Amino acid sequence: MKKKTLVLGASLKPNRYSHYAIQRLVSHKFETLAIGLRSGEVSGVTVDTTLKGFEDIDTVTIYLNPKNQVPYYDYIVSLKPERVIFNPGTENPELYKILREHHIEFETACTLVLLSTNQY
Known part of the structure; x- marks a missing residue:
């Protein structure tokens, strides 16, 4: 199994990008975990509503x-x-600064595009 990804803001609605x-x-x-507003399941992945x-x-x-982040x-x-x-x-300069302070890499990109071009 490849490295774990957490989808934050996961939706059970099939027309949402987080769902895709x-x-x-x-x-x-990819081992996938998800946190969203409503619990349920997407492609066998449990969408949790609590921060685990x-x-x-x-x-x-x-x-x-950004406001909801x-x-x-x-x-x-x-x-x-x-x-x-x-x-x-979802671009958020305030969170960029916090991530830099904790030496966490970040990028502004589209997960779907990264996956489709094998750059994920």
């Missing part, structure tokens, strides 16, 4: 607008991911 991302991560054989102390997270891919700042840092991906519409 979970499906694509699973199809590319996941370990060995390689990537956090964000699907929340604020309550997750400490949580993201506590996971000590190798990188954080800010998908289109």
Whole structure:
């Protein structure tokens, strides 16, 4: 199994990009975890509504607008991911600064594009 990815802002709605991302991560054989507002399942991945102390997270891919990211700042840092991906519409200079202070890499990119071009 490839490195673990946490989808933050996961949606159970099939027309949402976070939903597509979970499906694509699973199809590319990435171990995928998800946190969203509603519990459920997407492509065999349980969407949790509580912040769990996941370990060995390689990537956090964000699907929340900057305002909705604020309550997750400490949580993201506590996971000590190798990188954080800010998908289109989630760019957040305030969180960039916090990540830099904790030596966590980040990029503004589209998870779906990275997966489709084998750059993930």
